[in-house]
Amino acid sequence: MSRFRMYPTTVQQAALLLQCSHARFVWNLALEQWSMWRRDKAFTPGFAEKGRQLTEARAEFEWLRAGSQTVQQQALRDFDHAVRSFFKGTHGRPTWRKAGCHEGFRIVGPQASRVVKQNRKWAAVNVPKVGWVRFRTSRSVPHAKSYRVTRSRDGRWHIAFAVIPPPLRAPGTGGVVGVDRGITVSAALSTGELLICPRLSDRESERLKQLQRRLCRCRRGSNRQKRYKSAIAKLYTRARDRRKDWVEKTSTDIERPGQYLPNRRRAKAGLNRAILASGWGDLVKRLEDKAAGRVEKVNPAYTSQTCSVCGHRAPENRKSQAVFRCAACKHQSNADVNAAMNIAAGRAVSARRETRVPVSLKREPQLAASR
Structure with missing residues (x-):
């Protein structure tokens, strides 16, 4: 369209x-x-x-x-x-x-x-x-x-x-970029980049809450209700426009190296708004449009608990939401970036705790150079 x-x-x-x-x-x-x-x-x-x-x-x-x-x-x-x-x-x-x-x-x-x-x-x-x-x-x-x-x-x-433009057939560099989607960090790349989707500012969020409270007290069908509905819709539109702009720019930047492997996390109850604000679905859709045939979805099971250096997997490796410290080789990095590196390597682990062979560290410098 x-x-x-x-x-x-x-x-x-x-x-x-x-x-x-x-x-x-x-x-x-x-x-x-x-x-x-x-x-x-x-x-x-x-x-x-x-x-x-x-x-x-x-x-x-x-x-x-x-x-x-x-x-x-x-x-x-x-x-x-x-x-x-x-x-x-x-x-x-x-x-x-x-x-x-x-x-x-x-x-x-x-x-x-x-x-x-x-x-x-x-x-x-x-x-x-x-x-x-x-x-x-x-x-x-x-x-x-x-x-x-x-x-x-x-x-x-x-x-x-109603016109569907043909996908852009970029030559690609043969590199692979892993993307771990999250709530706090919208997209963590295996290259070490942490991308956050812009949202409403604190002042705009407070304004939205005030308008929603006032809307609840309005008489149904009144001009005041229509005015508050219009003001709320403008704030939501502003957030949607920012999210769409971020998705378009981010998907273009990710598409350039060649291949994108997003994880597929099941939405948890109560997180639908946060997932929508992070632009998960829009990011995947636009990447598939721009890099047709070069997008692969990888099961992200245990990628946040597996060390991207030695392949050791244990729940205690994930110290917190942002810190990853391997108990075996003492490798330390951002938890989302570590998961993105496992996704880029295709290191999906099953429920039987089977871990694939560690991937050589030579992939990452080549990936960074291709960007």
């Missing part, structure tokens, strides 16, 4: 929100119709029958007829695709779309190609029933057969063109 920031006018924002509400209404109506099916009843209508029902509904209700038929039909197609993906087992069950949370619609077909470049920084897209809406061209606009217009919770509009 190639996503760009849109800057609609006040009138255009109202028209875009109306299109979003129509798409959400059609989706939820199709979901309700599909959810009513039981084994003792006939099959629910297919896409063709739903299309005929939509035509009849547009002829009867003026508020629905005021929207774009392309947007509403595409919502039915998207729901039909979601149902097929659910039965295939590739995606979860289709869920309800809620106002304020799921604001968006998709345009497919010849209308998706109505994009003009105005100058070096700006372009415009002709959205049905809305008109020409400007968006900022931070990079070249791809030629796509469909695009999706969305509104985030903080009120920002975006347009995403």
Whole structure:
């Protein structure tokens, strides 16, 4: 997806929100119709029958007829695709779309190609029933057969063109970089680097807590509640933008040596927020996109208890969260860096306490030189 920031006018924002509400209404109506099916009843209508029902509904209700038929039909197609993906087992069950949370619609077909470049920084897209809406061209606009217009919770509009860029086939250096993902240290590299994903500052975190407390005391549906929700959404968006920027830059730096071997730690209860803030999933996804075919996932079992020098493994080797001191050879280093070196060496140990042969220390200087 190639996503760009849109800057609609006040009138255009109202028209875009109306299109979003129509798409959400059609989706939820199709979901309700599909959810009513039981084994003792006939099959629910297919896409063709739903299309005929939509035509009849547009002829009867003026508020629905005021929207774009392309947007509403595409919502039915998207729901039909979601149902097929659910039965295939590739995606979860289709869920309800809620106002304020799921604001968006998709345009497919010849209308998706109505994009003009105005100058070096700006372009415009002709959205049905809305008109020409400007968006900022931070990079070249791809030629796509469909695009999706969305509104985030903080009120920002975006347009995403359905184009998957080919992965960059970097030549690589033959080096291997091990990455140990954690909570305190987001990513520890086998080269000795400790990378921390930026988060909200202490002042911003305190501000977020205050807003959340005030939101709990607001009357539901009031303007005050909407104002606090918007302020909270802006803080969350700020944290997400920082995390995304860090993931993009870090994945590019890690991809250069050649091969990346992330660990796969199971998320513990109560750590979901910390894991999200560390950007574990985003980092792996972007690395797989940028270094296609050169990413290998290694089981991290006991890597934090195994010495990367002599291969001795014992629980007492891990002195604390940050300190590793081998009881056999007295090697001492950062615990996360030691685990990353074991991951880079592919030194996965099983539950039977089987430790692989220690890896030569010559690998690390070559790895550092390749960067």
